[in-house]
Amino acid sequence: MADAPGDGDAGEHGGSHGYITRKDDYLKRLSRIEGQARGLQRMVEQEKYCIDILTQVSAMTKALESVALGLLEEHLAHCVVEAARSGGPEADIKVKEASDAIARLVRS
Amino acid sequence: MADAPGDGDAGEHGGSHGYITRKDDYLKRLSRIEGQARGLQRMVEQEKYCIDILTQVSAMTKALESVALGLLEEHLAHCVVEAARSGGPEADIKVKEASDAIARLVRS
Amino acid sequence: MADAPGDGDAGEHGGSHGYITRKDDYLKRLSRIEGQARGLQRMVEQEKYCIDILTQVSAMTKALESVALGLLEEHLAHCVVEAARSGGPEADIKVKEASDAIARLVRS
Amino acid sequence: MADAPGDGDAGEHGGSHGYITRKDDYLKRLSRIEGQARGLQRMVEQEKYCIDILTQVSAMTKALESVALGLLEEHLAHCVVEAARSGGPEADIKVKEASDAIARLVRS
Numbered sequence: 001m002a003d004a005p006g007d008g009d010a011g012e013h014g015g016s017h018g019y020i021t022r023k024d025d026y027l028k029r030l031s032r033i034e035g036q037a038r039g040l041q042r043m044v045e046q047e048k049y050c051i052d053i054l055t056q057v058s059a060m061t062k063a064l065e066s067v068a069l070g071l072l073e074e075h076l077a078h079c080v081v082e083a084a085r086s087g088g089p090e091a092d093i094k095v096k097e098a099s100d101a102i103a104r105l106v107r108s
Numbered sequence: 109m110a111d112a113p114g115d116g117d118a119g120e121h122g123g124s125h126g127y128i129t130r131k132d133d134y135l136k137r138l139s140r141i142e143g144q145a146r147g148l149q150r151m152v153e154q155e156k157y158c159i160d161i162l163t164q165v166s167a168m169t170k171a172l173e174s175v176a177l178g179l180l181e182e183h184l185a186h187c188v189v190e191a192a193r194s195g196g197p198e199a200d201i202k203v204k205e206a207s208d209a210i211a212r213l214v215r216s
Numbered sequence: 217m218a219d220a221p222g223d224g225d226a227g228e229h230g231g232s233h234g235y236i237t238r239k240d241d242y243l244k245r246l247s248r249i250e251g252q253a254r255g256l257q258r259m260v261e262q263e264k265y266c267i268d269i270l271t272q273v274s275a276m277t278k279a280l281e282s283v284a285l286g287l288l289e290e291h292l293a294h295c296v297v298e299a300a301r302s303g304g305p306e307a308d309i310k311v312k313e314a315s316d317a318i319a320r321l322v323r324s
Numbered sequence: 325m326a327d328a329p330g331d332g333d334a335g336e337h338g339g340s341h342g343y344i345t346r347k348d349d350y351l352k353r354l355s356r357i358e359g360q361a362r363g364l365q366r367m368v369e370q371e372k373y374c375i376d377i378l379t380q381v382s383a384m385t386k387a388l389e390s391v392a393l394g395l396l397e398e399h400l401a402h403c404v405v406e407a408a409r410s411g412g413p414e415a416d417i418k419v420k421e422a423s424d425a426i427a428r429l430v431r432s
Contacts, residue, residue, distance in 0.1 A: 023152060023153075023155070026152045027149055027152055027153065030145055030148050030149045030152065031145075031149060033145045033148075034142055034145035034146055034149070037138055037139075037141045037142035037145050038142055040138050040141075040175075041135055041138045041139060041142070044131060044134045044135055044138065045131075045135065047131070050179050050180075050182070050183040050187065051183065051205050051206070051209050053179055054176055054179060054180060054183075054209040054212070054213065055209065055212065057172055057175065057176045057179075057213075058176075058209075058212040058213055058216040059216075060172060061169060061172055061173070061176075061213075061216040062216045064165055064168060064169055064172070065169065065216070067148075067165065068162055068165040068166075068169075071158055071161055071162060071165075072158075072162060074158070075158040075159065075162075079158065097159050098159070101159050101162040101163065101166075104162070104163065104166040105162065105165075105166055105169075108166040108167075108169040108170045108173070
């Protein structure tokens, strides 16, 4: 299964999840999001104006959403397309799984 | 500024923003969200399965959303209601400001 | 009932819900949204390309969202502000009710 | 290309968009959504309570969202999977297109 990496063969499985080439980019964005979460704690700690805090929450939500959409696109481009190519029932499973993830994103 | 009352001196703005009573609760939730951001970095670092990462992103988005809705309710209950009570154009400004914040939340 | 003022008799509840002045605007927008729903049925009937249908659904969702945000702003500006001014527990009820409606919008 | 039907060969192209088997279901749901849009106009016409109108808007948005998620899943299961199987650059185009549609849904 392409999604069972970690057995010492990072080269082969490394790319299997599709985002390895942009891993650093995702890590940078997530670290910025972590910083936003810390910034929000400071704002609450200092009792900043509620509306300003909400503006930061919206910015952070958008940043997270954008990470999710990027990961999802890579997942479709790699996992789903590969599963489709290798034939068999795997493609159906991957499509169902991706659709459920999309539904969670749309509803969150 | 309507949002800088001054009921004594609980740290100048003390309580003025309405969420002081639940400040610890918000700090706890935001610190948990910060932890989720760190967890996501670990997942990307270890190249976890994309769908599992997306599930975590959805959970984190929901947690953030819930913080935002809580802060907004307190803002309406305190700042907006107080501004309405003190009369004058301040209430209109507060309503416009809150509506813009709501629009950002709905669209993010 | 705070939302049943009675400034004479503009249709019993006239103006009471705050959006009467822009009623025609809302009716026009909702009628356009109804037209979009009919357009979508035609697209499905004719088996138009899925992505084009989804684009229309997004446009329709945005139009609906925008109606909701407009109604909500008027509700805050009228009902909530009036309830705050008339004092008593009514303001708390209105704030809770509005916050629940906002939560439904944010989560839908 | 599978997504250019309408040239007199409904059998072949008919199924190409993937939702033909559930076409009646989608038409029924969209017709219900059209009814909700009409109901909203009646509510505004009769100046129903704002919060009740917002509740209906949320229900309608959820219904639309659910139609979109259904169409999207079928699109992935059919168009995207087929494009992947037939090889060539078509799969990339389909994935990009689907990802853009997902981004519009998530952000609307």
